[in-house]
Amino acid sequence: MSEVELLSVSKLYGNKQPYIIKNLSVTIESGEFFVIVGPSGCGKSTLLRMIAGLEDISEGVLRIGGEMANHWSPSQRDISMVFQNYALYPHLNVRENIIFGLRVKKISHEEREKRLLEACEMLNLTDYLNRKPRELSGGQRQRVALARAIVSQSPICLMDEPLSNLDAKLRAHMRSEIRKIQRQFGTTMIYVTHDQVEAMTMGDRMMILNQGEIQQIGRPIDIYNHPANTFVASFIGSPQMNMCEAYYDGTSQELRINNDLKLTMALPKLKTSTYIIGLRPEYIHIPQPNNSNQTTVQVVINHVELLGNDTLFSFQVNDQQWTAKWNGQWLFEPGDKISIALDADAICVFDKGTRQLVHSSIKQDHDELQKGVLA
Amino acid sequence: MMAIKRGSLYVVLILIALLLFFPIIYAFLVSFMSTKEVLMGHLIPKSFSLTNYIDAFQALPLLHSLINSMLVSIITTIGQIIVCSLAAYAFVFIEFRGRQFLFFLFVSTMMIPWEASIIPNFVTVQKLGWINHYAALTIPFFATAFGTFLLRQHFKTIPKELHEASRMAGLGHLTFFLKVVMPVSKTSLVTLGIYCFLTTWNSYLWPLLVTTDERSRTAQIGLRQLHAQENVTQWGVVMAGVVIVAIPTLLVLFLGQKHLQKGLMDGAVK
Numbered sequence: 052m053s054e055v056e057l058l059s060v061s062k063l064y065g066n067k068q069p070y071i072i073k074n075l076s077v078t079i080e081s082g083e084f085f086v087i088v089g090p091s092g093c094g095k096s097t098l099l100r101m102i103a104g105l106e107d108i109s110e111g112v113l114r115i116g117g118e119m120a121n122h123w124s125p126s127q128r129d130i131s132m133v134f135q136n137y138a139l140y141p142h143l144n145v146r147e148n149i150i151f152g153l154r155v156k157k158i159s160h161e162e163r164e165k166r167l168l169e170a171c172e173m174l175n176l177t178d179y180l181n182r183k184p185r186e187l188s189g190g191q192r193q194r195v196a197l198a199r200a201i202v203s204q205s206p207i208c209l210m211d212e213p214l215s216n217l218d219a220k221l222r223a224h225m226r227s228e229i230r231k232i233q234r235q236f237g238t239t240m241i242y243v244t245h246d247q248v249e250a251m252t253m254g255d256r257m258m259i260l261n262q263g264e265i266q267q268i269g270r271p272i273d274i275y276n277h278p279a280n281t282f283v284a285s286f287i288g289s290p291q292m293n294m295c296e297a298y299y300d301g302t303s304q305e306l307r308i309n310n311d312l313k314l315t316m317a318l319p320k321l322k323t324s325t326y327i328i329g330l331r332p333e334y335i336h337i338p339q340p341n342n343s344n345q346t347t348v349q350v351v352i353n354h355v356e357l358l359g360n361d362t363l364f365s366f367q368v369n370d371q372q373w374t375a376k377w378n379g380q381w382l383f384e385p386g387d388k389i390s391i392a393l394d395a396d397a398i399c400v401f402d403k404g405t406r407q408l409v410h411s412s413i414k415q416d417h418d419e420l421q422k423g424v425l426a
Numbered sequence: 427m428m429a430i431k432r433g434s435l436y437v438v439l440i441l442i443a444l445l446l447f448f449p450i451i452y453a454f455l456v457s458f459m460s461t462k463e464v465l466m467g468h469l470i471p472k473s474f475s476l477t478n479y480i481d482a483f484q485a486l487p488l489l490h491s492l493i494n495s496m497l498v499s500i501i502t503t504i505g506q507i508i509v510c511s512l513a514a515y516a517f518v519f520i521e522f523r524g525r526q527f528l529f530f531l532f533v534s535t536m537m538i539p540w541e542a543s544i545i546p547n548f549v550t551v552q553k554l555g556w557i558n559h560y561a562a563l564t565i566p567f568f569a570t571a572f573g574t575f576l577l578r579q580h581f582k583t584i585p586k587e588l589h590e591a592s593r594m595a596g597l598g599h600l601t602f603f604l605k606v607v608m609p610v611s612k613t614s615l616v617t618l619g620i621y622c623f624l625t626t627w628n629s630y631l632w633p634l635l636v637t638t639d640e641r642s643r644t645a646q647i648g649l650r651q652l653h654a655q656e657n658v659t660q661w662g663v664v665m666a667g668v669v670i671v672a673i674p675t676l677l678v679l680f681l682g683q684k685h686l687q688k689g690l691m692d693g694a695v696k
Contacts, residue, residue: 126597132591138591
């Protein structure tokens with residue numbers, strides 16, 4: 052009923068190039084939590100505003116609930132939206148701010164009060180109903196903005212980086228809160244963020260956007276394991292995926308990163324050529340004694356970050372800075388020479404020219420493992 | 427050391443304040459003096475008698491002209507706020523081709539002195555048959571470039587997300603204007619209102635031109651007549667009239683000041 056469908060949608064201002072959004076097609080299912088993620092200026096907010104009806108659609112078709120909606124006014128689309136800076140009415144108190152839209156829609160007094168109470172209890176706002184926005188903290192304002200979206204009971208809700216002004220602790224709390232509310236109401240949620248933690252943890256599916264073009268759409272975990280190209284690989288994951296050029300020799304089945312570092316692995320689909328390889332920091336391991344399957348190499352540490360539960364350290368591979376993530380506390384000093392082991396199974400290989408993924412093999416057996424753990 | 431510094435600062439401030447305030451204080455004192463006393467150059471009246479005030483009301487229809495002034499000022503203020511805020515709204519929230527150019531043109535009329543256009547304006551008003559009517563005193567001042575400019579600058583500080591949120595809630599332009607823009611811009615509206623009220627209240631040349639009979643004249647012209655009608659000007663009576671005419675001005679300033687609160691926009695965003 053409330054799915055949102057974009058067919059070859061483009062956006063440009065006036066007739067001027069370049070495209071802000073270029074030929075973008077995606078279907079967001081009813082009741083889905085769909086995250087749009089990308090770096091600043093990639094067009095994600097513009098896309099959201101096009102769905103909201105605040106920006107014209109230059110080319111293509113927008114369908115809401117199966118009907119062509121290009122020329123519907125924002126209010127006809129029956130969409131609620133939470134803005135990045137909340138957009139609360141400064142002259143109205145919390146109560147009036149929340150029910151402002153309901154008044155416009157001529158919803159009865161009893162119904163208004165009922166929804167207000169419900170939303171305020173859910174978000175712990177009951178004590179602040181008579182306060183003005185300026186008397187609230189950032190987190191409280193954010194919750195008022197959220198309550199305003201909830202009481203409208205629109206089937207589709209858009210959020211434009213709603214958590215970016217909150218501190219880390221509150222952000223973590225609100226992440227789960229928003230997810231919970233979305234599940235409870237079965238809202239179709241379209242959520243824009245540049246924060247990849249939000250993207251990874253909240254979405255049923257996510258779309259990665261760069262320079263107005265789709266890079267990849269899929270389940271967050273699939274995107275993490277099988278990034279479609281080098282952009283996605285470096286954008287998703289923190290610390291980001293280590294990458295460098297490597298030469299694959301088909302006859303000796305060897306992936307040569309440099310003279311010291313060679314991985315033996317069979318990549319039957321690949322020709323002998325230079326590729327870009329990627330390896331996530333958590334797949335650089337502590338060498339295990341007496342394991343002949345692992346590829347170990349000596350590196351010189353040039354930077355260490357102790358996180359308490361994990362230790363991050365970086366070292367140079369060819370012209371690239373690589374980072375490894377080891378569990379536990381490792382008191383390394385810059386300049387220390389240590390041995391590390393690379394997990395060849397976890398390497399992603401990208402074409403050097405197109406930068407598209409040509410090989411990845413990570414954890415296809417993950418589902419099997421999970422079945423073993425589940426009681 | 428601090429006390430001396432502070433003390434001397436206050437002495438200087440008081441002196442300057444007295445210097446600036448002297449004409450008003452003197453006018454106030456003269457309003458209690460007899461003509462003889464004034465001509466003798468006294469600074470302090472012998473007794474504070476109200477005879478001059480009574481004379482001022484009797485010599486002229488001062489009360490009537492005060493009512494005229496009040497009505498004209500109030501109508502002009504309300505009219506100007508309505509017209510200018512609507513114009514400013516269009517310049518900020520409605521996108522149309524040539525908006526920037528039109529606004530520039532609009533504002534550039536501020537560079538033409540009012541006196542330069544006084545003759546065409548007079549002819550227009552005369553042709554409309556508005557001489558001696560409130561219409562002539564009020565309507566020409568409804569649309570001002572200054573008022574539009576002032577309000578536009580304030581409207582521009584309203585986050586565009588507020589407009590977008592209102593659009594998504596289904597508010598039309600008029601409801602958004604009335605329910606959000608106007609309440610949020612209270613400070614600027616009060617500023618413009620006070621400014622407009624005082625300018626109209628104190629205007630002299632235009633009311634003199636477009637009114638010819640006593641019944642439609644404003645207080646400022648009444649004062650002028652108070653001055654000229656007598657052979658020997660009774661300065662005491664004139665000053666009594668001046669003090670009376672100045673009272674509403676002061677009242678507007680004092681009452682308005684209370685409403686000139688700042689920080690009304692706090693909390694809208696972030």
